[in-house]
Amino acid sequence: MTGTPLESSTLVLAPKVVLHDHLDGGLRPATVLDLARRQGYQDLPADDADSLARWFREAADSGSLERYLETFAHTVAVMQTVPALERVARECVEDLAADGVVYAEIRYAPEQHLEAGLTLDEVVEAVLRGFADGEADAARAGRPIVVRCLVTAMRHAARSLEIAELAVRYRDRGVVGFDIAGAEAGYPPTRHLGAFEFMRANNSRFTIHAGEAFGLPSIHEAIAFCGTDRLGHGVRVIDDITLPEGADPADESFEGAVLGDVAGIVRDKRIPLELCPSSNVQTGAVASMAEHPFNVLARLRFRVTVNTDNRLMSDTTMSREFDRLAAQFGYGWSDFERFTVNAMKSAFLHFDQRLALIDDVIKPGYATLIG
Known part of the structure; x- marks a missing residue:
């Protein structure tokens, strides 16, 4: 039985799971323009959708995480009202579903959406309504998707405990976890120990932006x-791995690689890596796609997952991330099935729900493609 050729045009057929996607980094350019017009925001750097999309992509290609983060000033500025938040959340779900995503965890920082007078709870409730509407739209279109939310605290601010409390307050209504984000240098995760202790005390899950710009510490x-x-x-984490002499990032085996203590515990404890290949190149976390350690980590059996990070800034989708990895490292359907199962296993969804998506959606979907 012949399977489906793995090509740019067929990658949309693969069931996908995304764990690291920022709501304010995935707006449609036309939506940014429309919301800016409705809200009287006049600081956009372009006045048509194509030019605006190009500006975001080029501005994010600085090789600096700090410069990359500056592009969010425009998207966050137009996400300050309930209708805007509902619309952006709904469209996010519709766009992911159209790309074959079957489960998504979308993150955003509620504290960044208070300029027009909304409360933290009103922000969360608006986004959750948008997600629910998007799920309903996708189901009607024959593209069912399950979407959950991570609330993020900005690591340079002092509201992390308050945001952690928000995560727990809404965990039975669509929020499945907590995160901290923002520039790493000068703002170590230990500044927010109170928030993480609160999450653990309440048996709640969390992820941390780490090892993107600042490295092993x-x-x-x-x-x-x-x-x-x-x-x-x-x-x-690649900085704590010594590869055999002459190893190439595209090799199929890295036998003889030596893991340091940090890399060893990440692999031994099966701590999921939310890798975002295109974004990692844009922010300078890696020099190029050819040098991205994704393949090294995958071959050494770390729990790697594929993610978009910011679809607008990186001009990407999950299908494009798959396509770029396939072109660089020669991956096939079976590889992407493994990465997708990795992601689903690592989701903050309850175990029975994760298992159902793996057994009833992901594995059957890839079996059809593999043939």
């Missing part, structure tokens, strides 16, 4: 002191 703190369930990016 950030990863070590996130694991050893904060007790993170997952690593947001975690790409610099």
Whole structure:
């Protein structure tokens, strides 16, 4: 029986799971323009959708995480009202479902959406309504998707405990976890120990942006002191791995690789890595796709997952991330099935729900493609 050729045009057929996708990094350019017009926001750098999309992509290609984060000023500015938040959340779900995503955890920082007078609870409730509407739209379109939410605290601010409390307050209504994000340098995760202790005390899950720009110390703190369930990016764990002499990132085996203590505990404890290949290149976490450690980590059996991070800034989708990885490292359907199962196993959804998606949706979907 012949399977489906793995090509750019067929990758949309693969069932996908995304664990690291920012709501304010995935707006449609046309929506940014429309919301800006409705709200009187006049600081956009372009006045048509194509030019605006190009500006976001080029502005994010600086090789600096700090410069990359500056692009969010425009998207956050137009996400300050209930209708805007509901619309952006709904469209996010519709776009992911159209790309073959069957489960998504979408994150955003409620504290960044208070400028027009909304409360934290009103922000969360608006986003959850948008997600529910998007799920309903996707189901009607024959593309069912399950979407859950992570609420994020900004690591340079002082509201992390308040946001952690928000996560627990809404955990039975669609919020499945907590995160901290923002520039890593100068803002170690240990500044927010109170929030992480609160999450653990309430049997709640969390991930931490770590090992994107700052390296191994950030990863070590996130694991050893904060007790993170997952690593947001975690790409610099490669700095704690000594590869055999002459090894190429595209090799199929890295026999003889030596793992340091940090890399060893990440692999031994099966701590999921929320890798975002295109974004990691844009922010300078890695120099190029050819040098991305994704393949090294995958071949060494770390729990790698594929993610979009910010679809607008990186001009990407999950299908495009798969396509770029396939072109660089020669992956096939079976590889993407493994990465997708990795992600579903690592989701903050309850075990029985994870298992149902793996057994009833993901594995049958890839079996059809593999043939």
